[in-house]
Structures are given as structure tokens and as C-alpha cells.
Amino acid sequence: VDWTKRCLDGTRTEILTDIVNWIYDTDENVPRILWLHGQAGRGKSAIAHTIGLWFKNVGGIGSCFCFARDRQAEHLEEQLIRTVSWDLAEHDPAFRRALADAVAKDDVLKTTSDIVLQWKRLISEPLHQISGHTVGNVLVVVDALDEIGTEPSRRHLLSVLASAQTAELPCNVRILVTSRTLPDIEHALNAAQHVRSTSLDDVSTGLSERDVRLFIMKKMGHLRGIGSAEVHGISQKAEGLFEWARLACEFVNASAVKNGAVKECVDKVMHIRSGGGLLDAMYQVILEDSIPKDGAMLTRFRSVMQQVMSAHEPLHLNTLNKMRSHFPNNEDHYDVIAVLQSMTPLFGGITDRSSPVRPLHASFYDFLMDRSRSGVYFIDTSDGKSMAFATLQILRDDLRFNICGLESSYLANAEVPDLSKRIKENIPHHLSYSSRFWTQHLEKTAFDLALGVLVKAIVGGEKILFWLEILSLLGMVGKGVDALGAVVTWLQVNGFKDILGLVVDGIKLIQNFGSVMVHSTPHLYASALPFIPSNALLSIMLLPKFPRLARVAVGGLKGWPVEQHVLHGHTSFVNSVAFSPDGKRIVSGSWDETVRVWDVEGGVQIGSPLEGHTSYVNSVAFSPDGKKIVSGSRDKTVRFWDVEGVAFFPDGKAIVSGSWDKTMRFWDAEGGVQIGSPLGGHTDGVLSVAFSPDGKRIVSGSRDKTVRIWDAEGGVQIHSSLRGHTDAANSVAFSPDGKRVVSGSWDNTIRVW
Missing domain, CATH: 2.130.10.10 (YVTN repeat-like/Quinoprotein amine dehydrogenase)
Structure with a gap:
């Protein structure tokens, strides 16, 4: 829960009271889920965070999970249920015991990404087991469900929320879900009898304008030249959109600090045409004030935005700059703060370098990625060339043998006492990011000979082992097969096939020795590399580079095993x-x-x-x-x-x-x-x-x-x-x-x- 996102005191009192009454409703037939929805900018997340903070402060047993569009690569939908079960276990001893019993009986629950199974075994069954033994209500807040990503990535979670299993949760359990009113979410949740639907678009104009006016007065009332008339005019212009009001206040406040031009900024805000696209119009005003519609600054803006928006997770300013220094064109090697410093109304992480750079509202990305809405400020994120170059050059330059200086292969990774510290000191974020996401950027890039040479530098030599080291240390060996599979596709499509065999061998190395790498990073060299089939390209190329490794003298593999897993469990044919x-x-x-x-x-x-x-x-x-x-x-x-x-x-x-x-x-x-x-x-x-x-x-x-x-x-x-x-x-x-x-x-x- 983020206290900075809560509602301003004295605002949204009616809807907040309604939600609190729903949470405490003692009727056994009360809907277990309340779906709070509405168009972008209505303040759904603020309400979710306010309820989450209030429930925490009154000592309730609960969990709050927030999706974010710029974290889709993390597949947060697969982490939601584990996170909620962990939070509930932390607050309730009875739930903790029930959860521990479930995991002890089925190891699969520790690793499975199956959302239906997770919900049944980690949430539903433990809650039923402790029903009647829990004091008070249980509240789960799921904010910004629409920001999971595509419809397919939401499908399983929506099916769980709409299922009979959720309808039959104990009567003291409540789930608050917020999202935009997207068709797939509406179809799934409106059809379920145990879901109560509340639209913020239906809140009366008078109540919305009252709350927006209070917000604006709090944020701008101290400025010279801002009186009741200006506050009233801006609140009417907002049409109930809290995000629009926030942007207007940030814009005017920033100008007041920069040049004292409060009246001019208020005039710009007041001249925005009312009606559809109100947020878009505000984005245009802020961008036009910061980025001229032609010239070098606009080019730099597009380049930085493409970098920020194409990243698979939010990046800090230092990481953005480090990666930009590896872009293929020297003219792109500038400090991103020069572009972002005037965009504090739109982005977080600009004044605080310890936080990642991310939009303060998801609708800004929607605006930038739609040419018909953003015009000259349109950002095309389909080309990953610059980021592909940057990640590959970072890997080429920074990967090294035994990067964390592990002294012995006798210890499993889990037994190295200061492993987290070593990782932090030796694998900086730009290297960690590049190791995890270089193939995703490569996939989005058309063939380029220089890029092909960089790929060969990684997968065509010992660097591929150093890369696997990092995956092992980060606990992501399982992602290596998909990553190298993407490289195979890129090489086949783009006619750079002379190293294809090495990449295929890399996939087979992970498939056959992945469990060894997961257990202990040094055993990549001690227990995997020596046992590669002697006729494999990877063996022929790499073993001479490690002359001190043990060799298999007799009985070594003559070829890669065809089978990948033997599945044991059935007791007959x-x-x-x-x-x-x-x-x-x-x-x-x-x-x-x-x-x-x-x-x-x-x-x-x-x-x-x-x-x-x-x-x-x-x-x-x-x-x-x-x-x-x-x-x-x-x-x-x-x-x-x-x-x-x-x-x-x-x-x-x-x-x-x-x-x-x-x-x-x-x-x-x-x-x-x-x-x-x-x-x-x-x-x-x-x-x-x-x-x-x-x-x-x-x-x-x-x-x-x-x-x-x-x-x-x-x-x-x-x-x-x-x-x-x-x-x-x-x-x-x-x-x-x-x-x-x-x-x-x-x-x-x-x-x-």
C-alpha cells in the first residue's frame, strides 16, 4: 500500500463509507467481491490505497496487490496469489498453519504458475479450514486489474474471481477489485452473482466536483493569484477526473517554481477544450510547454521515451544513462535527465534517483503510443534495436568468470551466507537487466550485421557460460531455455546460422543440467560442462578454454539425451x-x-x-x-x-x-x-x-x-x-x-x- 496515493482527507467520503459498510456487512449472502471501475483518471487507485491503509491501521487481516503496466514482463498475475497468501499468513497464525500444511503436502505449490491451483490450495482451502477461528474480516485489495496486460494474461485470474469457489469463500472474506471497464473484465465479473459492481462514472457531478475542488484548493490554494474563482473554474473543467486535476496542479506549481508564471499557466489550463479526450489535452499542454514540436529536443524526447517505454521493467535514471551510453549512435549518449527534468507532473523517479522512472498514470503511455492522439509526440516502441545493442554490448563488456567470487563448489547457492551482498556488489542493475531481457529486445529487432556479431560474441564463446552464471545467481535458470529459443528463431529468420548449433547446444545444456546450475553456480563448471557430449559443438569450443576441469575418460555421453523429463506418478499403463x-x-x-x-x-x-x-x-x-x-x-x-x-x-x-x-x-x-x-x-x-x-x-x-x-x-x-x-x-x-x-x-x- 502506498500512502502517497491515498485520497485527500475529506474527499470521496460517500464511496469510502459505502465500501467500509460492505466490508463489515454481516449478511452471509453479501457479495464477496466489490468491483470498482470507471474511466482512466477517476481515482480508483486512490480509493483502493485509502481502503488498504485504513484496514491496516485498524488491525485487519488483509493484503493489497497493485498491478502496473510497466511491470508486465514480471508476470505479476502469477505472483498475486502467492503474495496474498503470504500476507494473510503473516497476519494470522491459524492461516499460517493451514498454508504451511498445504505446502508441506504438495511441493508443486512452491513453484507452480497455475493460478487456478494456487487459488484453490493457497487461498480458498486454508480460508475454509480456519473459518470460525479468525477474529474479524479478511480483506484483499487488487488494484488496477486492467494493467496486467493482454486479455489472455488476465483470463485465468478472471475465471478464478468469477468462479463458484470464490463465491463460496467464508462470509468474512472480502475482495476489492479496481480496474477500467474493459470488455473482458466486465463480461467475467458482471456475470457472477457474488460480484457487486460500482462505477465511479456514475457518481453525481456535484459530489465529484466538490471533491476535486477540495483537492485543487489543497494543492494550489497557497499560490499567489489562485483564488476561489480559479479553483472553481479548474474544478469544473476537470469533469470529475482526479488525474486531470492532479496534472493541472502539478503543471501550475512547476511553473510557479520555475518562472512564477501562475496566471499564464492557469489560462492554458482553462483554455483546454472540455469533453472527450480531456486527459489527452492536458498531456498536450504539458508537453508543448516542455518540448518544442520540432528540433533536437523533440528527437531526444522520442528517443528517451522509447527507451523508458520499451524497457521490460522500470529503470532508474542511473541505469537508463548507463544503457544509453551503449546505444549504437554516439549522438544518443546524453544524460536522460536533460529530457526528463521538466516532466515531473508526468513521471516519478526524476527528482529521486533512488526510485525507478515510471509514469504517474498509465493513461500517459496510452496517449504516447496512439499516433492519432499524441501527434508529433507519438512513440513507436516496436523497434528494439537500440536496447538490443545496449544489452548485448553490456554483456560483452561486463560478463566475466566467477563474477561473484564464489570460493568453493562445496556450498549450494542457498548456503552462501553473503550471496545477496555479493550479487548487489558485482552485478549492477544494468548488467542484471541485460542478462534477463537481452533476447526480448533482440526479438523485436530486424537483422543487422553488427548486432549479429554481438550475438556471436555472447553465444559463440565462453560468455554464454558467464551469462548462465548470472541466471543461476539470480535464480532464473529456467528462463534460459526460452531466451536461447528466441535467439534460435532470430538467427534462423535473419540468415546468421553459423552459430546456430552452439545456441541449440546451450538450450540442451540447460535442459539437461539446469537443476545442477540452480543448486550451485560453480557446478556449471564442475558438474555440467565436463559431461557435455564430447562431439557437441559447445564441448569442442569450450572445454579447451578450461584445461583444469575434470574430464570424463570412459562412458561419456555420445550425444544429447532425447528425453527431457520422465514423469512418475501413474501406477499402471x-x-x-x-x-x-x-x-x-x-x-x-x-x-x-x-x-x-x-x-x-x-x-x-x-x-x-x-x-x-x-x-x-x-x-x-x-x-x-x-x-x-x-x-x-x-x-x-x-x-x-x-x-x-x-x-x-x-x-x-x-x-x-x-x-x-x-x-x-x-x-x-x-x-x-x-x-x-x-x-x-x-x-x-x-x-x-x-x-x-x-x-x-x-x-x-x-x-x-x-x-x-x-x-x-x-x-x-x-x-x-x-x-x-x-x-x-x-x-x-x-x-x-x-x-x-x-x-x-x-x-x-x-x-x-
Whole structure:
């Protein structure tokens, strides 16, 4: 909670009182969620912080979590539930014990990014366990939900908030959510009976103007030339937008300090046209006063804004300057404060160098990134060339062997007593940032020969190991595979393939020895590098540079292992597996009558087995949105599992199932009723089915050892049966382009058709 963002005393009293009454309402049927929404600038965050501070001061058990547009790269949506559970545990011993028990029983809860699972096991179940043992109410504040990012990144969290599980939370639990009124948020929350919707756009004009007038008087009433008439005029001009009023006050105050031109500034504010785009008009006034619409200053403004806005996390002035000194063009090597010093109404972190530079309101970024609104001040963030150059040059110049001076490989990273201090002293923020985000900037950059040479300097030599050191020290080894995967794509697309093999070897190094690097940074050299296959490019290139390392004399790897994870858990044959649409989870069905969900990256089971079938589970599939699993079993049932032969139609509205009765059947995914007649043709049980990507064809595999393709609309077989397997074809799928079929069989072969 940020006390600087709270409401001014005496303002928003009606809405604050209403929220407090909702929190203390003793009716068991009171909505568990209050969704406070409205257009940008209405003061939603101020209300959220005020309520959070008040609840903290009265000794309530609660948590406040704020999303921010400039922190989207951190995937805060995956951190929300862990943070809330930690806060609640810190304030309530009973919740702390319940949470500790949950984590002790399931290690997956320590690492999983599955929001649905987190909510169930870390919030809902512990709250139910302590229901009746907690004194007072529990309040969770979630501010700026709309700033998570794209709709897909909000989808899982919205599904949790709108779920029956949340509706059934203990009656002393309240969740205050604030956001702009975006369509996906409105659709999800307005449809839920346990969500109360309150719009700040509906607050009466009189109340809004009264509160804005109090705010303006507090912020500007001390200035010479500001009387009741000026305050009244500006408050009317604000039209209830607190952010507009704040900008106007900051603008006038800054001018008063700089040149005493209070009246001129007030006149500029008063001449802003009322109506739509009021915030945009204020942004224009402030920028025009600071940045002329032509000349070198405008060019510098665009360059600095592009740097600030394209960064994947807010950066301090010192870091911005350090990175700018590595930009490819020498004319860009200037102090960013020269551009930003006049923008204190728009940015934080300018006068205080210990804070990162970030916009004081997310709508300013929206304004700058829309050419039709910002005109000459438009900022194009699609080109990452300058930041890609800067991050790569920093890595080339600053990466070094044993960067934190670890004396021994006998200690795990967690056992090094002063590791945090060493990291702070030896990995400055510009190096840390470059290590974590260089590939994201590279992805946004068209091919450039000089940039390719820099990439080669990192991944084509021992620097790649020094980079992995930093990932190990920062606890981010798992991100290395995705990072190098992006480099592979960039190299392939841009025709710089002579180092491609080294990058691929780097990916395999992380996949095979990542757990070693996570445990201990020195073991990157002691226990990973010596065991790389001797014929791997990485081994041929790097081992000569480390002559004192141990060598594998006999029995070394002749090639990289094909398998990445062996998933243990089922107690009998595994009949069917499928990836989730985002590729992050696997679902499996087994003869042990269970369905299990697995984390792809970690290779561990997520949650408990899904139990309910009374015979073998023959086929499993995810729905297209990844929210549900459907399974088919020899017990003659098809079951749905809310996790977020059986296959969904690509639009998620229909299912096709295969059965031991030799038929396939269509089902309505929502109503669960059969559609049309069964499809017959196989001479033995149908073990697996899948739709083509366009939904026009179905492939089936059967105990009759054949694979067959069907017309989904007409329900007739297309082409002859595909023969070749010598035992049951128990798993089938289409390739992503729909041109091939792959089948797996009990004959221990996989065939492509």
C-alpha cells in the first residue's frame, strides 16, 4: 500500500463509507467481491490505497496487490496469489498453519504458475479450514486489474474471481477489485452473482466536483493569484477526473517554481477544450510547454521515451544513462535527465534517483503510443534495436568468470551466507537487466550485421557460460531455455546460422543440467560442462578454454539425451497424453483410473490426481482455452474436469469421443448431450481421437490396428484406413498444419502418415 496515493482527507467520503459498510456487512449472502471501475483518471487507485491503509491501521487481516503496466514482463498475475497468501499468513497464525500444511503436502505449490491451483490450495482451502477461528474480516485489495496486460494474461485470474469457489469463500472474506471497464473484465465479473459492481462514472457531478475542488484548493490554494474563482473554474473543467486535476496542479506549481508564471499557466489550463479526450489535452499542454514540436529536443524526447517505454521493467535514471551510453549512435549518449527534468507532473523517479522512472498514470503511455492522439509526440516502441545493442554490448563488456567470487563448489547457492551482498556488489542493475531481457529486445529487432556479431560474441564463446552464471545467481535458470529459443528463431529468420548449433547446444545444456546450475553456480563448471557430449559443438569450443576441469575418460555421453523429463506418478499403463494449448501443461490418462496434470517446464505433477473413473482412462484432451480437461474411459463415461480418445472441436463447443464399443460419438461441450448418430467403421475399440486444426476432419486410432480419417461434418470415412501398426493404435494427432497424422501404438512404434 502506498500512502502517497491515498485520497485527500475529506474527499470521496460517500464511496469510502459505502465500501467500509460492505466490508463489515454481516449478511452471509453479501457479495464477496466489490468491483470498482470507471474511466482512466477517476481515482480508483486512490480509493483502493485509502481502503488498504485504513484496514491496516485498524488491525485487519488483509493484503493489497497493485498491478502496473510497466511491470508486465514480471508476470505479476502469477505472483498475486502467492503474495496474498503470504500476507494473510503473516497476519494470522491459524492461516499460517493451514498454508504451511498445504505446502508441506504438495511441493508443486512452491513453484507452480497455475493460478487456478494456487487459488484453490493457497487461498480458498486454508480460508475454509480456519473459518470460525479468525477474529474479524479478511480483506484483499487488487488494484488496477486492467494493467496486467493482454486479455489472455488476465483470463485465468478472471475465471478464478468469477468462479463458484470464490463465491463460496467464508462470509468474512472480502475482495476489492479496481480496474477500467474493459470488455473482458466486465463480461467475467458482471456475470457472477457474488460480484457487486460500482462505477465511479456514475457518481453525481456535484459530489465529484466538490471533491476535486477540495483537492485543487489543497494543492494550489497557497499560490499567489489562485483564488476561489480559479479553483472553481479548474474544478469544473476537470469533469470529475482526479488525474486531470492532479496534472493541472502539478503543471501550475512547476511553473510557479520555475518562472512564477501562475496566471499564464492557469489560462492554458482553462483554455483546454472540455469533453472527450480531456486527459489527452492536458498531456498536450504539458508537453508543448516542455518540448518544442520540432528540433533536437523533440528527437531526444522520442528517443528517451522509447527507451523508458520499451524497457521490460522500470529503470532508474542511473541505469537508463548507463544503457544509453551503449546505444549504437554516439549522438544518443546524453544524460536522460536533460529530457526528463521538466516532466515531473508526468513521471516519478526524476527528482529521486533512488526510485525507478515510471509514469504517474498509465493513461500517459496510452496517449504516447496512439499516433492519432499524441501527434508529433507519438512513440513507436516496436523497434528494439537500440536496447538490443545496449544489452548485448553490456554483456560483452561486463560478463566475466566467477563474477561473484564464489570460493568453493562445496556450498549450494542457498548456503552462501553473503550471496545477496555479493550479487548487489558485482552485478549492477544494468548488467542484471541485460542478462534477463537481452533476447526480448533482440526479438523485436530486424537483422543487422553488427548486432549479429554481438550475438556471436555472447553465444559463440565462453560468455554464454558467464551469462548462465548470472541466471543461476539470480535464480532464473529456467528462463534460459526460452531466451536461447528466441535467439534460435532470430538467427534462423535473419540468415546468421553459423552459430546456430552452439545456441541449440546451450538450450540442451540447460535442459539437461539446469537443476545442477540452480543448486550451485560453480557446478556449471564442475558438474555440467565436463559431461557435455564430447562431439557437441559447445564441448569442442569450450572445454579447451578450461584445461583444469575434470574430464570424463570412459562412458561419456555420445550425444544429447532425447528425453527431457520422465514423469512418475501413474501406477499402471499410460494410455493417452495431450499438451495444453499454451504448451505449459500435459494431461495424462492411465489404467490406474486417474487423470493427472503435469508442469512441462518442471516435469512435476500439478496437484492431486483427478479421480472418479471406475475403469481405465483411454483418452484425454484439453479444451481450446486450456480451462477444462475431458476424459473418456472404459467405464463408458466421458468426464469434464475444471482445470481450466477424447478431443475438443477447435472452437471448444463440441467433443468427439472414441469408445470400446467400436464407435465415435459427438457431444455438446456445454450441455453434455450427444449430437447426431455414432460413427461406425472400426472393428474393435476406438482408443484415441483428434480433430484437425481447421475442425473439418477427425483422426481415430483403434485396437483393430488401424488409423482412420473422417469427415467431421458428413460423418463418413475419408480415404482408406492407414495400416502398418502391428498392435493397437492408442494415440493419434494431427500436425499443426493439418497435413500429417502421427500415431502411437502398443507395438512400441510411432508412425507419421
